[in-house]
Amino acid sequence: MYDVIVVGGGHAGCEASNISAKLGMKTLLLTMNKKNIADMPCNPSIGGVAKGIIVREIDALGGLMGVVADKSHFQIKMLNNSKGPAVRSLRCQADKRVYPKVMLEYLESNPNLEIKEALVEDLIIENNTVKGVILSDNTKIYSKTVILTTGTYLKASILVGSTKKDEGPHGEGRSNTLSDKLKEYGLEIIRLKTGTPPRIAKDSIDFSKLKEELGDDTYYTFSHDIKPVYDINKQQKCYLLYTNALTHQIIRDNLTKSAMYGGYVTGTGPRYCPSIEDKIVRFSDKERHQLFLEPESIYYDEWYLQGFSTSMPVDVQEKLVHSLEGLEHAKITKYAYAIEYDAINPLQMHPSLENKIIHNLFTAGQINCTSGYEEAAGQGLIAGINAVQKILDTEPLILKRDEAYIGVLIDDLVTKGIKDPYRMLTSRAEFRLILRHDNADLRLRDIAYKYHTINDEQYERLQQKKKDIANLIKEIKNTKLELNEEIKKDFINNNFSVPLRNLSYEELLRRPEITFNFLNNYHHFNYNKDVLEQVEILIKYEGYINKALKESAKLKKIEEKEIPENIDYTKIKNLASEARQKLSEIRPRTIAQASRISGVNPSDITILSLYLKKEYNND
Amino acid sequence: MEDTICAISTAKGVGAISIIRISGKDAFKIINKIYKGKDLNKVESNTINYGYIYDKDELIDEVLVSILKSPKTYTMEDIVEINSHGGINTTNRILELVLENGARLAEPGEFTKRAFLNGRIDLTKAEAVNDLINAKSDLARKVALNNIKGNLYNKIKSLRNSIGELMANIEVNIDYPEYEDIEVITNEILKPKLNKIKEEIKIILNNTKNAKLINNGINVALIGRPNTGKSSILNKFLDEEKAIVTNIPGTTRDIVEGSITLDGFEINFIDTAGIRETSDVVEKIGVEKSKQATKDADIVIVVLNNNEKLTKEDEELINLVPENKRIIFVNKNDLENKLELKDEYVLGNTIDYSGIDNLKNAIKDKLNLDNIMVSDMTYMSNIREIDLLKKALNNIQSAITNLNSMPIDMLEIDISNAWNNLGEIIGEVYQDELLDILFSNFCVGK
Incomplete structure (x- = not known):
């Protein structure tokens, strides 16, 4: 008997x-295969805009992704440096x-964790509560809670042109019956699609025709706890290239051969991750589309052609790749494919990621209709904490929208529902100025400590940082720069306007x-880099940060007003029928969450509040 | 950090007294900024205080202010109620002042909502207001739909779309920083776009002045020395047009003497001392009262006597009124002409109706009413909308001001606030809308 069974060894x-x-x-x-633990079946990168902040949050909350990424990358970049601290x-x-190797080492060093190869095809359910899992050989394993992190493996099909194979990535098996069983138990199943571009052999690429993309020359880490372990001078290069008129012509000529346009795909694909044929069709006036070539590993010679995901048959893929400048003689080592898989409707989850229909069952990652390693890992962490x-x-642990991107992610999933696989974007966060890369620990480590997911040492480090920040703010408020001729000259030389007084x-x-x-140059501020950065941001952008804080404070009050789980919306008079239907389906936890549901108007919220007051004496 | 809300809580257009209610933690701070009289922070709770509302140095109204201290109030917050005597224009003016000083306009039913949220309303009352709020918001929805028809809706929508496209471009720069083919929104690109948006909002706000004439009527004041015939002119107007409202003597606080309609516009004659004076009461012209009337009125008719020479007082009155509001009516053209005047004037008498018709035409010309009827009617018709539009303007202005000192992620906060302000006006606050624009306008992704 286990406490927790986790099904699936991906990032979640x-x-x-x-x-x-x-x-x-x-x-x-x-x-299914221990070799595929923490596998990266798509792009060879961790982080990115908004996603990188999720990794910081995972690290602040005691998760592994940040530190594992720090120990396994060969290039790192701070994106949007010039666009401001919020982004x-x-x-x-x-x-x-x-x-995957570093991740597996971490997992195997954990004495409470056992890793086993098996394929899960059913759950043991009693009284709407999960009691364990049933393997493909009918073995039953019992547990108090189950977390499903099945990725794309539920009824997976790989599509290349008109050929369709019922298997997961890397020719792995798939779970054939689990999603049918979930459907039987009352879960709504959604069919989704995603895709991945071709991989190219390194020695067949003519790099001289491509534009280099370098890493940053400043040291960074995702983790709040470790020092950089890489050498900035030994970072690998990526390359930039473009499609051209010939590429576009080949696509147009062969459009019906693509799985997508030939009508072989039934799942919904992500908007932010269109296939190359999608790009050509939808943006037909664009003369070229940007692509990237990125090494997958320094230990083997396969390169990832980012931006070129397609479901064309292999012969067309050959022509397409060869039409690109620099890839005229490229050898494709792995063809691009589209993959279809089953997921569950995230509206059937609580914000804790526990299922509403099957108790003690948690889900995280692509099964919840998200996409991306970071989104999956963030949910996995929360599902793990909440199963406990x-x-x-x-x-x-339910993170709020003004506390973490992970909070925004889960709230969006359980409140708004899904039209296509969900990827985090900074524009999804209304309080992104509060949810910064630089303050993930300040936002989340007190919470993490409360949930025992970080240790005393990590907690002490946070408290010291907070003290330093307060002291530094005091120091800069109370000390003046005494101007003299020399300093004035420095200002002038830097093109800064000279202050009129001290x-x-x-x-x-x-x-x-x-x-x-x-x-x-004029005063030694004896603080570490993080503290200086934090104070600089807080002072420089104070006006805007206060605006954001004011907005988020408005939310707080209604965020605290909870809605009883057993509320019967049909009994509330005067609710608009659309609101009644949406509220009944989504069953929001708080008044604030209810107010974010599209179709629920402010007047409906007032009526709901009044009803709660009357029926439940809920203040 | 709960904000402070305010609203006119008496029914619009009915009753001589209007109440502006303010609720929230800054209620007393706000009233003290615009009130002259006792320090309202220091008065007892549940007291009514006599004093004046000022906009900087300008007297707006003589008022009674009720001070109700938390928690024993309707909303359980600090409440201020301003009893204004000034009719709809003055009341709106006071409301605007309160808004300018830090309050936010309350949503329909928000005082009750706060009363409920703060635990003030008991079960039976909650039941009763439930229906009320529902009815109110339904009405509000209909009213909103009626107000925002045609031009205005389209205008705000297209303005908002242009902001939305700008934002989508900024967002795509942020979320996909490495796409070199996508235009990067730099300050040089942003500045003219923001200025254009600002100008367009300003135009709508200007049109709002005309809208006020349409919705609230045209306020006309008659001023002049005693016995120039103001009261006869007024009576002629009211008689002929079968006045829709006439004054009930005794309610001295009434500002509107009577209203008529003129080509579909409502004309309100507002009170100035001496209009209804009787011949046996000799009164001074009351320059102070006339000054006040001049401020409240859209049109001021200065009445002079054709049969007398221009006096110093007459000149004083003429100079009191700015040219764009002023119509000089030279009355009693049936009598001998003794008056000499260099300013433009309208001639007539109150024996036949010719003088009245001349005056009507003069009013129409002065306000360009014929043009208002046919010109582009993009204007805001209620205070909530105007308030939101002003907020949008302020947000855009803030972005322009900070253009060279703040990075794009900060500016984007102002721009998106403006976008939301406009969205609230036309009832579109669908959160994922921006992503829709983003993904339909830009080709990005792996």
Whole structure:
């Protein structure tokens, strides 16, 4: 008898099983193939805009993705550096061979975690509560909770042109009956589609025709706890290339041969990740589309052609790749494919990621209609933490929209429903100025400590950082830069306007052009880089940060007003019928969540509030 | 950090007294900024205080202010109720002042909502207001639909679309930073676009002035020395047009003496001292009262006597009224002409109706009413909308001001706030809309 069984060893499953075991639970991770633990079947990178902030949050909350990425990448970049602190985000090129290896080492070092190869085809359900899993050989394994992180393996089909194979990525098997069983138990199944581009042999690429993309020359880590372990001078290059008129012509000529346009695909694909044929059809006036070539690993010679995902048959793929400048003689080592798979309707989940219909069953990752390693890992972590809370009968961890991107992600999933696979974007977060890369620990580590997912040392480090920030703010408010002729000259030489009187360092920092870097010439600020960065952001953008805080404070009050789980919406008079139907389906947890459902108007919210007051004496 | 809300809580257009209610933690702070009289922070709860509302140095109204301190109030928050005597224009003016000083306009039913949220309303009352709010918001929905028809809706929508496209471009720059073919929104591109948006909002706000004439009527004041015939002119107007409202003597606070319709516009004659004076009461012209009337009125008719020479007082009155509001009516053209005047004037008498017709035409010309009827009617018709549009303008202005000192992610906050303000006006606040624009306009993705 286990406490927690995790089904699937992808990014969600790794985080879920690790955290549950870390919290002392007897945990079993079931995977079809141990070699594919933490596999990266698509792009060879971790992080990216918004996603990089999710990785920081995972790290702040005691998860593994950040530190594993730090130990396995060969290039790292801070994206959007010039666009402001709210949208900065890290991305690394993670080595597809190293990342899974490092992850597996972490998992295997955890004494409470057992990893086993098996295929799950059914669940043991009693009284609407999951009691364990049933394997393909009919073995039953019992547990208190189950977390499904099945990725694309539920009834997976791989499509290349008109050929369709019922298998998962890498020619692996698939789970044939689990999604049918889930449907039997009352879950709504959604068919989704995604795709991946071809891989190219390194020695067949003419790099001289391509534009280089380099890593940053500053050291960064995702993790809040480790020092960089890479050498900035030994980072690998990526390359930039473009499609051309010939590529587009080949696509147009062969459009009906594509699985997508030939009508072979039934699942819904992601909008933000269109196949190359989609791009040509939908943006027919564009003369070229940008592509990237990225190494998958430094241990083998396969390159990933980002931006070129397609479901064309292999002969057309050959022509297409050869039409690209630099790839005229390219050898395709793996053809692009589209993959269809089953997922469940995320509206059937609680914000804790527990299923509403089957108790003690949690889900995370692509099965919840998301896409992306980081989105999956973030959910896996939360599902793991909350499976444990369920066993302990304590409050689940539900992150709010102004606390974390992970909070935005889960709230969107359980409130708005899904039209296509969900990818995180900064524009989904209304409080992105609060949800920054630089303050993930300040936002989340107190919460993590409360849930015992970080240790005392990590907690102490946070408290020290908070103290340093407070002290530094005091220091810059209370000290002035005493101007003299020399300093004035420095200002002039830097093209800064010279202050008319002696200003405090705080006043100086408010000026857009002035940084601690410059001020350090006149006053030694004895604090580490993170603290200086934090204070600089807080001072410089104070006005806008306050605007955002004011907006988020508005939410707080209604966020605290809970809606009883057993509420009967048919009994509330005067609700508009659309609102009644949506509320009944989604069953929001709080008034705030209810107000985010499209079709629920402010007047419906007022009526609902009044009803709660009357029926439940809910203040 | 709950904000402070305000609204006119008496029915619009009915009753001589209007109440502006403010509720929230800044209620007393706000009233003290615009009130002259006792320090309202220091008065007892549940007291009514006599004083004046000022906009900086300008007197707006003489008022009674009720101070109700938290928690024993309707909303359980600090409440201020301003009893204004000034009719709809003055009341709106006070409301605008309160808004400018930090309050936000309440949503329909929001005071009750707060009363409920703060645990003030008991079960039976909650039941009763339930129906009320529902009815109210339904009405509000209909009213909104009626107000926002045709031009205005399309205008705001297209303005909002242009902001939306700008935002989608900014967002795509942020979410897909490495796509070199996508135009990067730089300050040089942003600046003219923001200025254009700002100008367009300003135009709508200007049109709003005309809208006020249509919705609230045209306020006309008659001023002049005693015995120039103001009261006869007024009576002629009201008699001929079968006045829809006439004054009930004794309610001295009434501002509107009577209203008529003129080519579909409502004309309200507003009170100035001496209009209804009787011949046996000799009164001074009351320059102070006339000054006040001049401020409240859209049109001021300065009445002069054709049969007398221009006096110093007459000149004073003429100079009191800005040219764009002023119509000089030279009355009593049936009598001998002794008046000499260099300003433009309208001639007539109150024996036959010719003087009245001349005056009507003068009013129409002055306000360009014929043009209002046919010109582009993009204007905001209610205070909530105007308030939102002003907010949108402020947000755009903030983005323009900070253009060179703040990175794009900050500016985008102002721009998206403006986008949301406009969305609230036309009832579109669908959150994922931006993503729809983004993915339909830009080709991005792996």
